[in-house]
Amino acid sequence: MQVQSSALCAAKPLSTPLRVGAKSPFSTSTASDPSSMATAGPKWAQKTITLPPLSRGCHLITPKITKEIDQDLSEFKCGLAHLFLQHTSASLTINENYDSDVRDDTETFLNRIVPEGTSAPWKHTLEGPDDMPAHIKSSMFGCDLMIPISNGKLNMGTWQGIWLCEHRDYPSARKVVITLNGI
Amino acid sequence: MQVQSSALCAAKPLSTPLRVGAKSPFSTSTASDPSSMATAGPKWAQKTITLPPLSRGCHLITPKITKEIDQDLSEFKCGLAHLFLQHTSASLTINENYDSDVRDDTETFLNRIVPEGTSAPWKHTLEGPDDMPAHIKSSMFGCDLMIPISNGKLNMGTWQGIWLCEHRDYPSARKVVITLNGI
Amino acid sequence: MQVQSSALCAAKPLSTPLRVGAKSPFSTSTASDPSSMATAGPKWAQKTITLPPLSRGCHLITPKITKEIDQDLSEFKCGLAHLFLQHTSASLTINENYDSDVRDDTETFLNRIVPEGTSAPWKHTLEGPDDMPAHIKSSMFGCDLMIPISNGKLNMGTWQGIWLCEHRDYPSARKVVITLNGI
Structure with missing residues (x-):
């Protein structure tokens, strides 16, 4: 089997300084020596965003995420973007970004596979019949995503999008x- | 939809040196120039811990993990913590940290969805009837977690905890x- | 419960420069000050590889991956390797690397749990009966992996391997x- 490959990162450090995002609410940190700001040191940036309530089901949130980080992303030649959902009854996943039927069908699948209501064997029912199924779905799809950054953009495939799946x-x-994080 | 956000990372490198964890068994490495220790360079730390055997089912291991890394975490203003389970018949996941019924119900779900014993269609049975189901559950929940570090702590949600799910x-x-990894 | 631990990373920065991978198609970037190349600054390397078509099912691709990155990995004392599949109808997972029956049984499981064909409730059917099931399986197993790097190698467990699961x-x-990324 032949594997084709192409390099994205430059073989040398960037010769121009990475602009610190002073105008952005998404503060960034260079980790290089402050006295040598011309060096493209590794940068870290971190912020917490709050998404308004979304109805039960799978939602494409790529535009909401990129709107929040586009200005900062543009400063990274190469790196990684991590998204971490701070909840146990919703999930983050990457899937098809075009046909909303795919999101509807995924919700249908989750509801078929995780019993809910009188037929369900759950002990944890105090918070409602949809709560325990929501916890299970959260672990099935996971609460975090890591996406490569290349040339200032999230380097997802053509058909990939970021989904928030609300299970309550x-x-x-x-x-x-x-x-x-990146350079 | 309006997205609210707040920045956690400082816009400038820390002005005080990050202490290298000489007293900790969890050795740390600064990647900055040794001649400029006043700079808060990016740091890497890595260690392998061994958890004693746990019974089949889902277990909350947050205290065991944080006890191992709390001293080192305190040196990171901003970063990421990665946990990687070196096994194929157990899994790591993040889920509810309060009611043990949630962990019991999750184990119930896994056993319902993955056939085991005489009704199961598996070819791989040499290591016992619980082995192939364990492999499948391992891929369903995954063997690694990435958690943001903010201000010296794992930045999980109020109800989130780290689970080790033992499938054997x-x-x-x-x-x-x-x-x-972080600054 | 007693937790045993061992440190892998050196407590001090490496004293010798990390070689920039000039001979490798996988270009690497040091993020340190170019004027102090003796410092082991954090490095980033990123490339895209193209795997030839694989038949529906689970495939062990560890050798294909390590062949692509072994030369570059050898320059990292400590770090993380991220693999990101740019597709929504296949998945990456870590599981057993020895008995091919485990991979066959996992494919059997996925086909049992996700309905396909006339019995399936999917709305998204334009791209064939196997397309919507493929999307669901992709979110179940996920499209990315993060693996620790220790002493120049992927630090997986003895029985762990990297699988590409083709769902079409x-x-x-x-x-x-x-x-x-690492030092």
Whole structure:
């Protein structure tokens, strides 16, 4: 099997300084010596965003995420973006970004596979019949994503998008900690 | 939809040196120039911990993990903590940290969804009827976690905890490689 | 419960410069000050590889991945390797690396749990009966992996391997963005 490959990162440090995002609410930190700001040191940036309540089901949130980080992303030649959902009854996943039927069908699948209501064997029912199923779905899809950054952009495939899957009937605002790291 | 956000990382490098964890078994490495220790360079720390055998089911291990890394975490203003389970018949996941019924119900779910014993269609049975189901559960929940570090602590949500899910009947000690990176 | 631990990273920065991978197609970047190349600054490396089409099912691709990054990995004392599949109808997971029956049984499981064909409730069917199931399986196992790097190697467990799970009947070439970061 032949594997084709292409390099994205430059073989040498960037010769121009990375601009510190002073105008952005998404504060950034260079880790290099302050006395040599012309050096492209590794940078870290982290902020918490709060997404308003979304109805039960799978939602494409790529535009909401990129709007929050686009200015900061543009300063990274190469790196990684981490999204961490601070909740146990919703999830983050990457999937198809075009046809909303894919999101509906995924919600259908989750509801088929995780019993809810009188037929369900759960002991944890105090917070409602949809709560324990929500916890299970959260672990099935996971609460975090790591996406490569290349040339100032999230380097996802053509058809990939970021989904927030809300597993509760009565949704609440959801917090996502976004961490950027790179050069 | 309005997205609220707040920045956690400082816009400038820390002005005081990060202490190298000489007293900790969790050795740390600064990547900055040794001649400029006043600079808060990016740091890496990595160690392998061994958890004693835990019974089949889901276990909250947050205290065990944080006890191992709290001293080192305190030196990171902003970063990421990675946990990697070196096994294929157990898993790591983040879920509810309060009611043990949630962990019991999750184990119930896993056992319902993955057939085991005479009704199961598996070819891989040499290591016992619980072995192939354990492998499947391991891929369902995954073997690694990435958690943001903010202001010296794991920045999880109020109700989030780290779970080790043991999928074998006769459990064994489990190794977790912990990697910290940040400033 | 007693937790045993061992440190892998050196407590001090490496005293010799990390070689920039000039001979490798996988270009690497040091983020340290170019005028102090003797310092082991954090490095980033990133490239995209293209895997040829693989048949529907689970495939062990550890050798294909390590062949692509072994030369570069050898320059990292401590770090993380990220693999990101740029597709929504295949997945990456870590599981057993020895018995191919485990991979066959996992494919059997996925096909049992996700309905396909006339019995399936999917709305998204334009791209064939295997397309919507493929999307669901992709979110179940996920499209990315993060693996610790220790002493120049991927620090997986003895029985762990990297799997590409192809969920389509008519497979296509699959792109994986590999990002290395460490010291």
